[in-house]
Amino acid sequence: MPHEALPRDFSKVLTTVRQRLLRLHYEANAGHIGGNLSCLDAMLVLHLATMTEADRFVLSKGHAAGALYVSLWAKGLLSEEILATFCGEGTTLPGHPSGSGVPGLLFPTGSLGHGPSLAAGLALALRHKRKTGKPENRGRVYCLCSDGEWQEGSCWETLNFALRHELDNLVILVDQNGLQGFGSTAEVIGISDLAPRFEAFGAFVQSVDGHDPESIRAALATSEHASSAIPETRFGVSETIVHGAEGSPEPYRGIPSLQAGVTQNRRPHIVVLRTRKGYGLHFEGKLESHYLPLTREQYEEGIQRIQTEGRL
Amino acid sequence: MRKAFAQAIIQNFSDDDCFFLTGDLGFMALEEVRDALGERFINCGVAEQSMIGIAAGLAREGMHVFAYSIAPFCYARPFEQIRNDLALTRLPVCLVGNGGGYGYGYMGPTHHALEDCAVMAALGVRCLVPAFDADIVSQLKAQRDGPVYLRLGYEVMPDGENVLSYAPWRCVLPGSQGVLAALGPLAGVAWKALSDLDEATRPAVWAVTELPLEGRAQPPQAFLKAAESDTLYVIEEHAKQGGLGMQISYFLTAHGLQPKRLIHRHALGYPSGRYGSQSFHRKECELDANSLRVLVLQRKTP
Numbered sequence: 001m002p003h004e005a006l007p008r009d010f011s012k013v014l015t016t017v018r019q020r021l022l023r024l025h026y027e028a029n030a031g032h033i034g035g036n037l038s039c040l041d042a043m044l045v046l047h048l049a050t051m052t053e054a055d056r057f058v059l060s061k062g063h064a065a066g067a068l069y070v071s072l073w074a075k076g077l078l079s080e081e082i083l084a085t086f087c088g089e090g091t092t093l094p095g096h097p098s099g100s101g102v103p104g105l106l107f108p109t110g111s112l113g114h115g116p117s118l119a120a121g122l123a124l125a126l127r128h129k130r131k132t133g134k135p136e137n138r139g140r141v142y143c144l145c146s147d148g149e150w151q152e153g154s155c156w157e158t159l160n161f162a163l164r165h166e167l168d169n170l171v172i173l174v175d176q177n178g179l180q181g182f183g184s185t186a187e188v189i190g191i192s193d194l195a196p197r198f199e200a201f202g203a204f205v206q207s208v209d210g211h212d213p214e215s216i217r218a219a220l221a222t223s224e225h226a227s228s229a230i231p232e233t234r235f236g237v238s239e240t241i242v243h244g245a246e247g248s249p250e251p252y253r254g255i256p257s258l259q260a261g262v263t264q265n266r267r268p269h270i271v272v273l274r275t276r277k278g279y280g281l282h283f284e285g286k287l288e289s290h291y292l293p294l295t296r297e298q299y300e301e302g303i304q305r306i307q308t309e310g311r312l
Numbered sequence: 313m314r315k316a317f318a319q320a321i322i323q324n325f326s327d328d329d330c331f332f333l334t335g336d337l338g339f340m341a342l343e344e345v346r347d348a349l350g351e352r353f354i355n356c357g358v359a360e361q362s363m364i365g366i367a368a369g370l371a372r373e374g375m376h377v378f379a380y381s382i383a384p385f386c387y388a389r390p391f392e393q394i395r396n397d398l399a400l401t402r403l404p405v406c407l408v409g410n411g412g413g414y415g416y417g418y419m420g421p422t423h424h425a426l427e428d429c430a431v432m433a434a435l436g437v438r439c440l441v442p443a444f445d446a447d448i449v450s451q452l453k454a455q456r457d458g459p460v461y462l463r464l465g466y467e468v469m470p471d472g473e474n475v476l477s478y479a480p481w482r483c484v485l486p487g488s489q490g491v492l493a494a495l496g497p498l499a500g501v502a503w504k505a506l507s508d509l510d511e512a513t514r515p516a517v518w519a520v521t522e523l524p525l526e527g528r529a530q531p532p533q534a535f536l537k538a539a540e541s542d543t544l545y546v547i548e549e550h551a552k553q554g555g556l557g558m559q560i561s562y563f564l565t566a567h568g569l570q571p572k573r574l575i576h577r578h579a580l581g582y583p584s585g586r587y588g589s590q591s592f593h594r595k596e597c598e599l600d601a602n603s604l605r606v607l608v609l610q611r612k613t614p
Binding site: 111116119153157164 | 354361364365392396397
C-alpha cells in the first residue's frame with residue numbers, strides 16, 4: 001500500500017541524494033547525468049514512499065542506473081563502499097544494470113524497449129499467484145521508462161498485451177523529458193506528449209509534474225485505487241473530435257472499437273512524468289546532458305546550487 | 313513432431329506453474345494444449361519480442377514457461393530479448409521453434425531456420441534437436457540451468473524399427489566404413505537410406521540431438537574412436553557456420569584428435585534461386601536419402 005504522504009524529511013533526503021548522484025557521476029566521469037536527474041524524484045518516491053517488499057521494480061531506462069543506485073543507497077540497501085565502485089573496475093554497479101548483485105534488481109537493462117514486457121510478465125505471474133493463493137500475492141509491478149523508449153515497437157506490443165490481459169497491477173512510469181540521443185522527441189518522431197496516445201490505447205493515464213514529489217506520490221497512490229477512481233469520461237469516446245479522411249461522412253470520435261474488449265476498471269496504469277533532462281544543471285533541457293560527464297567546475301557549481309537553493 | 317510435442321506438454325507440464333505462450337501460431341496442433349492449460353495458455357499475438365520479455369518476467373517469478381512460434385520468428389525476431397532477458401539472466405524458459413531447417417518448405421526462405429542452432433548456442437542457449445518424436449519428453453524433462461531452444465522437425469523412422477532410449481548421442485545403425493553424425497531428424501533419413509547396405513560397406517549412423525557439444529552432449533568414446541580411424545561424415549540441415557560439423561571439428565581438435573577425412577553436408581541456402589518442399593531443398597543440398605546413399609557408396613570405392 002503506497003504511503004499516505006511523503007516522509008517528513010523527504011525533501012532533505014532528496015537534496016542529499018541529488019548531491020550523491022552528482023558526485024557519483026562526477027567521480028566516475030560518467031555521462032547520462034541528464035536522464036538520471038530527470039527521473040530521480042520519481043525514483044526516490046517509488047523506493048522511499050511507494051513500494052513495499054511485495055512489489056517489483058524494472059528499470060527499463062537502464063541508463064538511469066545511477067539514480068537507481070543512489071535510491072537504494074538512500075534506502076540502506078547499498079553501502080557507501082559499494083556505491084563508490086560505480087563504473088569502476090570490477091564493480092557490480094555498471095553504467096547500465098547487470099541484473100544481479102543489487103538488491104531488487106531483476107533484469108539487465110540498458111537496451112531500450114525491454115522493460116514493459118518484462119514487467120508485464122512479472123505482473124501476470126503475481127496475479128496468477130494471487131489467484132492460486134501463493135505468498136507475495138499483493139505485489140504490484142513498477143516499470144520506469146524513458147519517453148524516447150516508446151519509439152520501440154516492443155513497448156506498444158506490450159501495452160496491447162497488458163490491456164488485453166487487464167494487468168491492473170502494472171504501473172508504468174514514463175520520464176517524459178522530451179530529449180533523446182540525437183534530438184528532441186518532437187524533432188525525431190513528432191511526439192512531445194505521449195499521454196494522449198496511451199489514453200487512446202485505453203490505459204489509465206495520469207500526467208504529473210515529474211519534479212513535484214507529492215504529485216508523483218499521489219499519482220502512484222491512485223493506482224492502488226484505480227478501479228474506482230477513473231472517471232468514465234477518461235475511458236469512453238474521446239472528447240476531442242478528430243476529423244476523418246477527406247470525404248469521410250462522419251467525424252472520427254476516438255477509437256471505441258479498440259477499447260471494447262477491455263474491462264473498464266482493470267487496466268494498466270501509466271504515469272507520465274513531465275520532466276526536464278539535466279534538471280537544474282547548466283545543461284538542463286539541452287542535448288549534451290544526455291552524454292557529457294561533468295567538469296570539476298560544473299560539478300562544484302551543481303553542488304553549490306543544491307546547498308543554497310535546495311534544488312540543483 | 314508438433315503433435316508429439318503437444319502431448320508431451322499436456323502429459324508432463326500441465327501443473328499450475330506452467331505457462332505456454334504462443335506468437336499466434338498452433339492452429340490444428342495446440343488446441344489440446346490450450347484446453348489443458350486454460351488461462352495459462354496465452355496467445356501473445358503477433359508480437360514475438362513482447363512474448364519473450366513476458367516469458368522472462370513469468371520465469372523470474374518461478375513459472376515454468378514455454379514460448380512457441382515458427383522457428384525463425386522464435387529465435388530471430390526477438391534475438392535481443394533472448395540475449396538480454398533470458399541468456400544473461402539464465403532463466404530456464406523453453407523456446408520452441410517449429411519447422412527447423414527447411415521444415416516450412418515452399419512457404420519460402422523467411423520461414424526457414426538455417427542458422428538457429430549456431431545463433432542460440434552462441435548465446436549459451438542449449439539447443440535440443442529431437443531426431444524422433446519420443447525424444448521430446450526426455451529432452452524437456454531433463455534438468456536445465458538456463459534457457460533452451462527446442463527445434464521441432466519431422467520424424468523419419470525406418471519401417472519396423474524402434475527408437476532407442478534417449479541420449480544426446482545414439483548409434484542408430486551400426487557400420488564399419490567410417491562414422492556418420494546426423495543432426496536431429498536427418499539421423500532417421502540416413503538410417504533409412506543406408507539400412508539395406510551391408511554393415512561392412514556403410515558408416516555407423518549416429519543421431520546427435522543436443523548442441524553445443526558440452527557436458528553430457530560430448531561425443532562418446534565409441535564415436536571418437538571410429539571417427540579417428542576412418543572417414544567422418546557430418547550431415548545437418550543447418551548452415552555450415554556454427555553447426556554440428558564445425559562443433560565436432562572443434563571438439564576433435566581441442567582433444568588432439570583428427571579424422572582421416574571429413575565430409576560435411578549442410579544447408580547451402582538457395583543455390584538455384586528456386587524454392588520448394590523440404591525434400592526439394594534437401595536434394596539441392598544433397599541431404600536427401602538418395603544423395604546420402606550415393607555419397608557412401610562412392611566413398612566405399614574411391
